[in-house]
Amino acid sequence: MKNKVKDLALDGVLRQNPTLKLVLGTCPTLALTTAAMNGVGMGLAVTFVLMCSNVIISSLRNIIPSRVRIPAYILIIATFVTIVRMFLNKFAPTIATAMGPYLPLIVVNCIILGRAEAFASKNPVLDSMFDGIFMGLGFMLAITLMGAFREILGAGAIFGVKLWDFKIEFFTHASGALFTYAIFIALFTYFSGLYSKKSKQKTLQKDKKEVEA
Amino acid sequence: MGKLVISNTPHIKSKSSTKRIMIDVLIALLPAFVMGIVYFGWYALLLCAISLITCILAEVVYLLIVGEKIKDIIRKFDFTSAVTGLLLGMNLPPECPWYLPIIGGIFGIVVVKMLFGGTGKNFVNPAITARIFLVLSFASFMTMWGEPSIGALFPLDSGATSGATSGATALGPILQGSSQMSNLDLFLGTGVGASAIGETCKVALILGYIYLVIRKVIDFKYPLIYVGVTGLMMVIYQGNINAFLPSILSGALIFAAIFMATDYVTTPNTTLGNIVYFALLGILTATLRHLRGTESVSFCILFMNFFVPLIDRHIVPKPFGFKKAKKEVKDGK
Numbered sequence: 001m002k003n004k005v006k007d008l009a010l011d012g013v014l015r016q017n018p019t020l021k022l023v024l025g026t027c028p029t030l031a032l033t034t035a036a037m038n039g040v041g042m043g044l045a046v047t048f049v050l051m052c053s054n055v056i057i058s059s060l061r062n063i064i065p066s067r068v069r070i071p072a073y074i075l076i077i078a079t080f081v082t083i084v085r086m087f088l089n090k091f092a093p094t095i096a097t098a099m100g101p102y103l104p105l106i107v108v109n110c111i112i113l114g115r116a117e118a119f120a121s122k123n124p125v126l127d128s129m130f131d132g133i134f135m136g137l138g139f140m141l142a143i144t145l146m147g148a149f150r151e152i153l154g155a156g157a158i159f160g161v162k163l164w165d166f167k168i169e170f171f172t173h174a175s176g177a178l179f180t181y182a183i184f185i186a187l188f189t190y191f192s193g194l195y196s197k198k199s200k201q202k203t204l205q206k207d208k209k210e211v212e213a
Numbered sequence: 214m215g216k217l218v219i220s221n222t223p224h225i226k227s228k229s230s231t232k233r234i235m236i237d238v239l240i241a242l243l244p245a246f247v248m249g250i251v252y253f254g255w256y257a258l259l260l261c262a263i264s265l266i267t268c269i270l271a272e273v274v275y276l277l278i279v280g281e282k283i284k285d286i287i288r289k290f291d292f293t294s295a296v297t298g299l300l301l302g303m304n305l306p307p308e309c310p311w312y313l314p315i316i317g318g319i320f321g322i323v324v325v326k327m328l329f330g331g332t333g334k335n336f337v338n339p340a341i342t343a344r345i346f347l348v349l350s351f352a353s354f355m356t357m358w359g360e361p362s363i364g365a366l367f368p369l370d371s372g373a374t375s376g377a378t379s380g381a382t383a384l385g386p387i388l389q390g391s392s393q394m395s396n397l398d399l400f401l402g403t404g405v406g407a408s409a410i411g412e413t414c415k416v417a418l419i420l421g422y423i424y425l426v427i428r429k430v431i432d433f434k435y436p437l438i439y440v441g442v443t444g445l446m447m448v449i450y451q452g453n454i455n456a457f458l459p460s461i462l463s464g465a466l467i468f469a470a471i472f473m474a475t476d477y478v479t480t481p482n483t484t485l486g487n488i489v490y491f492a493l494l495g496i497l498t499a500t501l502r503h504l505r506g507t508e509s510v511s512f513c514i515l516f517m518n519f520f521v522p523l524i525d526r527h528i529v530p531k532p533f534g535f536k537k538a539k540k541e542v543k544d545g546k
Contacts, residue, residue, distance in 0.1 A: 168316065170350040179324075 010132025019142035020188040024110040028102045030177040036159050039147035043140020049080045050112050054132035057120040073116045081106045135173045232406045235292035237428045240508030241421035248414035254308035259412045265316030267422040268298030268522035275327045293332045296323050303411025309354045317343040337518040338476050399462035412465040422471045435491045436470040443494025450503040479518045
């Protein structure tokens with residue numbers, strides 16, 4: 001079980017990072033990364049919805065007929081999105097307004113539907129819950145980092161704390177969002193390539209040692 | 214009879230190379246560069262120098278990081294980054310802060326050119342894109358129009374400050390048809406607010422154009438098509454034949470038409486394709502200028518750069534000796 005959780009964590013955050021590797025959920029990524037705080041808020045909201053919907057879908061996976069599964073998934077996801085919306089409107093209205101239309105749009109976020117279709121509908125409940133948590137964390141990490149990058153360069157601040165007066169406004173525009181996204185995907189692919197090479201070498205050495213032994 | 218030499222194609226070689234062409238472009242830029250400094254003073258020279266050095270250094274450092282040897286870099290150095298640097302410097306407003314050319318140069322060379330594969334593989338013009346990057350990033354600095362004066366280089370009285378005004382360019386009144394500028398002033402660039410160091414003196418620009426045409430670096434038709442179509446469209450939009458000269462003489466149109474739009478990499482391959490490209494560029498420039506009331510040459514060139522692959526795809530050069538297949542075979546006489 002421990003190994004499985006570790007595997008799911010690595011998948012969610014690194015090997016199958018939903019934003020940087022699978023390129024899912026690009027709408028909120030491009031629109032909300034103007035500030036690091038938006039990333040945290042959106043990431044938490046998506047993680048919560050993803051975890052809950054994964055659990056429900058996974059526990060209902062043998063009941064839902066496969067022909068109507070997509071409407072059923074959407075219904076389940078929409079329920080949790082509504083809960084999140086009501087919660088945020090009541091207790092954190094500033095975050096809710098900052099996220100604007102992207103909060104209700106979590107319903108059609110590809111990450112959630114994608115995980116429901118690819119993972120939760122085939123795996124047991126506990127695994128699906130961990131998958132939801134780590135996928136959400138991977139998404140949150142990616143958009144928070146991108147938000148920090150854009151906030152530092154575009155507004156000279158981080159998490160709303162002002163650092164300096166110098167700012168390159170390009171990074172606050174939509175073009176800056178696409179540019180940042182491209183840079184992050186490139187860097188992520190480069191470093192994950194290095195990582196997979198290393199791990200391959202390690203397994204090769206292990207195999208060799210085993211053969212020698 | 215001499216010995217029969219058997220060699221592979223190509224058999225005819227010319228001395229033309231990227232290096233030679235780029236040096237020609239640099240020489241052609243010189244008159245406008247000198248006039249820019251005469252009008253705007255030493256600070257303009259400093260800006261151009263910073264931009265030039267940044268661009269060359271950015272290319273060298275990028276190649277070093279990628280793993281090229283310093284010997285190869287020097288041997289392969291083809292002056293394209295120098296042209297980009299000088300063009301970017303001449304594209305800047307004469308009063309902008311010194312760090313703008315550094316940021317723009319690094320963006321233009323590293324992101325636009327080197328990441329896409331280096332010289333000849335960039336799909337948009339690096340200098341134009343760097344300028345647009347700066348316009349989007351530092352709008353307040355990039356729309357500061359410098360007031361040129363002959364005495365800028367050696368000011369007689371130390372109290373004379375340069376008259377940088379914001380937003381008031383020669384183009385605004387012209388686009389509204391209420392300009393007081395004489396065509397001669399526009400042509401010489403005296404007393405006209407300018408958004409770029411290099412765009413003022415049209416005589417110097419035309420000198421560079423003639424040099425490039427004589428050296429066969431650019432075709433004489435294309436800048437003429439661009440400038441002509443823009444002027445004609447402005448005449449149509451304003452319904453006034455007198456709008457022709459002021460609209461082509463103001464702003465960065467001539468500078469861009471000669472040096473920026475004619476970049477080999479970002480123009481179509483065929484003559485017909487080029488004519489279509491420059492005509493569309495002219496129509497687009499005039500339309501945007503008319504509708505928005507501001508200078509839009511750089512945005513138009515960047516936009517049209519994206520259409521070059523499309524034009525090349527639909528206007529294909531005819532192979533030598535190629536004939537269209539006839540539908541019916543007639544008995545010839």
